[in-house]
Amino acid sequence: MTQNHEFTLRPAISFAVLKTAHLMLLSLVFLFLAWYASAYLIFFSIGCIIAGWCKLLVIRSNRYLIGKDRIRSSRGILFKRMDELEMYRIKDYIITQPPLLQLFGLMNVILKSTDLETPTLKLMGIPSSDLIDTIRKRVQIARQNNRIYEIN
Known part of the structure; x- marks a missing residue:
């Protein structure tokens, strides 16, 4: 995955x-x-x-645009819904790969955030990649740019 550019992900046809x-x-x-x-x-x-x-068709209509500052999720055919999640709000990343998804080289990614409207964002059936590393780097950059510090 590239660090500077936006890229779009969608569920694989094999997942659908x-x-x-x-x-x-x-x-x-x-x-x-x-x-x-x-x-x-x-x-x-x-x-x-x-x-x-x-x-x-509903599964394949899901799209995830991963930018530098936010992740845009859109879904739906007739009634579209678009959600945005700011990178600095992401707190945790979970990757799951059940046996069938491993067989097809796919993964499910769950992003947990502090956003009240979208506390979890699920990226289902996307190709296995280094997506989490890219998102983690972008989250750190977004937090530095917005001067957000985490206190536990």
Whole structure:
């Protein structure tokens, strides 16, 4: 990751597919049952496919713009929501990598902050990288620039 430039992250397509795989599998089950039991079950199969595609699009619509002074998070397709988190407010970083995410080289990052509106910011399903080191450096620079000192 670069120190001086803004960059955008979004959940990987493999993460979105993992999160919607159960709906796609359920649609195949309903399709199989429609073949053998009742043709009306095909409507459940179509419903599961539509729900899976909608969930996939919602997951992929998440964007995280990491700048020098703040992190902007946007999500949503029809109803968009944008949140900003100032770098100097970030207190803690948590990286989680369940086995499936490790298999695909992905990670979940949780940023804990002192912001009342956004106490935690979750960056889900992003590619594994040195993101935490970049954010940590930017947090230290933002605190120095704003003359913010932490007292425990």
